[in-house]
Amino acid sequence: MTCTEFIALLDDIIDDSIAAETKAEVEKHMHKCGHCEVVFNTTRKTIEIYRSHQIYDLPNDLRDRLHAAIMARCKKGC
Amino acid sequence: MTTIQQIAGQDEQHPDVALVAQVRAGDVSAYDTLVRKYERQIFRIAQHITQNREDAEDVMQDAFLKAYQKLDQFQGNSKFYTWLVRIAVNESLMRLRKRRTGKMVSIDEDLETEEGTVPRDLADWAPDPEQNYTQSELGQILEKTIKGLPPGFKVVFELRDVQGLSTEDTAEALGLSIPAVKSRLLRARLQLRERLSRYFHKKPGSRHAGPRVARAES
16 A cells, blocks of 8 residues: 555545455554554544634624524514 | 534434424424524534634524525425535625625635645644643634635535534535545645644644654655
């Protein structure tokens, strides 16, 4: 397996949706290629960080205000 | 964390189906439940696309009002949330076009470029690198990093990786093919990784490591 082939499979590797035999090849490649191992680990970490530190969170006061405005208009038939 | 995938799973008896039926029968309080369930997620999608807080507030309101008015047109063969996302994305793009004085903006934007498909920064990150920053610093880094991505990349990343939607639901919500979603997701992930690397490199004794660049083997 080349690095290019590894990158093409990266999403499937991260999402754990590859066949068992491909998985063995992927692991073999990562074992000998430090760069691809770094790309795999840091991409996985990127997702993890964005998932656990959600940006653009709606503050509760604004949420309540917008929610009330939406429901008031729906009750009036918009 | 609870993801949308968990909330809006593949169950046949999805709770949204009953809520939508109640709203159609005239029960406005059932719509209150749907709005509360999805308002945070819709706001985030709008903010990703418009990059403007006031626009995101307007889009969120307009999307829920439009969905309420058009509920009769909602086909039960798609999930309520994917249908709602589609409305919110269209509203966001319209808002962005107005701001850019009519310039065409779409989810397909910038797809011709091959940028970000080859990892260049191959230096390893510090263990738990986010812990070198305060919550507020980290929030700024994450916002700044994702801001420069094309709208289609940001929304695919948000729906798939942050909210946990399946590839199929993401494709349906955005009106994209499954290969198009996959291609955007890979590029979004790789570009975010590349951009975050400058903040998260392993560099003993320093909180803020500078960018280091290395070339991929091939």
